[in-house]
Amino acid sequence: MEDIRAYIESGILELYVLGDVSPTEKQQVEEAALKHPEVKAELDAIEVAMESYALAQAIEPSEKEYDRVLNSLLVNLGDDRTFSKARTHTDDDHKVVPINTQRTVNFYKYGFAASVFLLLVSGVALVGLYSRLQQSNEIISSLRNQNQHFANQVNLMDEQISIFRDPSFRFVKLKGTPKSPASGLTVAWSQTKGKVMIDMADMKLPANDQQHQYQLWAIVAGKPVDLGVFDAESKSDTSGMKEMKTVEQPQAFAVTLEPRGGSVNPTMDAMMVMSAI
Amino acid sequence: MSRRSKITLTEEELVRGLRQREKVAAEALYSMYSASLYGVILRIINDEPSAEDVLQEAFIKIWQSFSGYSAEKGRLFTWMVNIARNLSIDKVRSKDFRNQTKNQGLENNVTFIDEQRNTVYKPELLGLKDLVQTLKPEQKSILDLVYFKGYTHVEVADELDLPLGTVKTRLRMAIQQLRKHF
Numbered sequence: 001m002e003d004i005r006a007y008i009e010s011g012i013l014e015l016y017v018l019g020d021v022s023p024t025e026k027q028q029v030e031e032a033a034l035k036h037p038e039v040k041a042e043l044d045a046i047e048v049a050m051e052s053y054a055l056a057q058a059i060e061p062s063e064k065e066y067d068r069v070l071n072s073l074l075v076n077l078g079d080d081r082t083f084s085k086a087r088t089h090t091d092d093d094h095k096v097v098p099i100n101t102q103r104t105v106n107f108y109k110y111g112f113a114a115s116v117f118l119l120l121v122s123g124v125a126l127v128g129l130y131s132r133l134q135q136s137n138e139i140i141s142s143l144r145n146q147n148q149h150f151a152n153q154v155n156l157m158d159e160q161i162s163i164f165r166d167p168s169f170r171f172v173k174l175k176g177t178p179k180s181p182a183s184g185l186t187v188a189w190s191q192t193k194g195k196v197m198i199d200m201a202d203m204k205l206p207a208n209d210q211q212h213q214y215q216l217w218a219i220v221a222g223k224p225v226d227l228g229v230f231d232a233e234s235k236s237d238t239s240g241m242k243e244m245k246t247v248e249q250p251q252a253f254a255v256t257l258e259p260r261g262g263s264v265n266p267t268m269d270a271m272m273v274m275s276a277i
Numbered sequence: 278m279s280r281r282s283k284i285t286l287t288e289e290e291l292v293r294g295l296r297q298r299e300k301v302a303a304e305a306l307y308s309m310y311s312a313s314l315y316g317v318i319l320r321i322i323n324d325e326p327s328a329e330d331v332l333q334e335a336f337i338k339i340w341q342s343f344s345g346y347s348a349e350k351g352r353l354f355t356w357m358v359n360i361a362r363n364l365s366i367d368k369v370r371s372k373d374f375r376n377q378t379k380n381q382g383l384e385n386n387v388t389f390i391d392e393q394r395n396t397v398y399k400p401e402l403l404g405l406k407d408l409v410q411t412l413k414p415e416q417k418s419i420l421d422l423v424y425f426k427g428y429t430h431v432e433v434a435d436e437l438d439l440p441l442g443t444v445k446t447r448l449r450m451a452i453q454q455l456r457k458h459f
Binding site: 009010011014015017018019020030034043044045046047048049050051052053054055056057058059060061062065066068069070072073074 | 328420449
């Protein structure tokens with residue numbers, strides 16, 4: 001075949017073996033080699049010649065190069081049949097690692113932000129709760145005071161009611177003397193219990209000053225007996241019953257205005273109210 | 278260092294072993310071809326440490342991409358030497374390498390290497406050495422420019438101010454000369 005002969009002699013096969021052909025020419029040579037045995041034979045001869053040329057000019061690399069090359073070839077032999085797979089693996093690892101790191105970084109970043117946020121929120125909540133607790137405590141203590149107050153009042157009322165209910169008590173209404181006709185005072189007296197009470201709520205006496213106090217007297221066998229002092233208009237005393245000293249067999253009750261602390265004998269001029277029993 | 282016993286396999290055995298990724302095949306590959314490939318690489322690069330790096334790179338690439346080789350397309354050595362040549366030429370043309378070797382003239386490196394070292398002492402190669410000497414200088418220079426310098430035949434034609442056809446003919450003649458010995 002004339003053109004095959006010419007094709008061989010064109011030198012293209014030599015250039016093919018030397019790697020100096022375009023992709024199209026490469027394909028043409030490979031197709032020709034498949035189709036024509038003489039092309040294939042010519043190629044083989046050229047290759048053998050070039051291999052011999054290289055061998056003729058061969059240079060032994062240093063001894064250490066053997067271990068270096070073989071180690072780099074065989075290092076992955078045990079676990080991976082192909083290097084390309086191993087490489088894909090490494091590529092995957094490379095892809096995964098930064099994402100993981102990113103995630104971790106983000107996790108800690110967001111975690112830290114969330115912690116700070118929660119800390120602030122709980123701080124604010126704590127302050128709010130604390131002030132409400134304070135308010136509640138104030139309310140509780142004021143309620144407790146009020147409760148105490150009511151309980152006291154109820155006790156007082158109970159006491160008063162029991163006094164009023166007690167048949168042994170006699171109620172003596174002391175009337176104003178000519179010196180103070182408007183005055184009045186109720187004295188409750190129980191002979192069996194020997195108790196004397198004055199009704200502070202029903203008291204109608206002019207207010208006393210700091211130097212003076214009212215003094216309750218009982219007339220026993222014609223003689224005045226001291227039953228104690230009290231204040232008119234003193235807030236703690238203005239309600240309820242005030243218990244006075246005990247007396248037996250009184251004939252009359254009287255109240256005089258005396259120097260503070262009371263007197264041994266009543267000042268008759270200053271008698272405000274009295275009543276015989 | 279003890280000299281290793283050379284492992285030699287037929288090309289067919291070697292190819293099968295490399296397909297199976299056998300250790301002994303890798304060792305045989307190195308034993309059989311490292312010197313030939315290194316001779317080509319060192320002539321292109323003319324710097325031993327870099328040439329050794331490229332030799333390692335070339336063997337790794339051969340090993341890794343061995344599935345890409347098919348015996349139908351040609352001899353194993355042809356496939357391997359093209360990988361080694363391409364890596365070497367890339368290396369020589371890289372910016373790093375050019376800066377590193379600025380002061381050396383690359384033109385005469387082929388003969389320079391041969392003067393410098395006594396290449397390989399192998400009785401069976403003595404005839405081949407003579408064969409290299411039998412090439413006419415104009416044949417050898419064209420073959421070496423293409424084979425060792427990575428020139429295309431078009432570039433050689435420009436460089437030597439020769440017609441393209443003459444370059445092709447001389448290349449073919451040079452290779453024919455080599456073939457006479459086989």
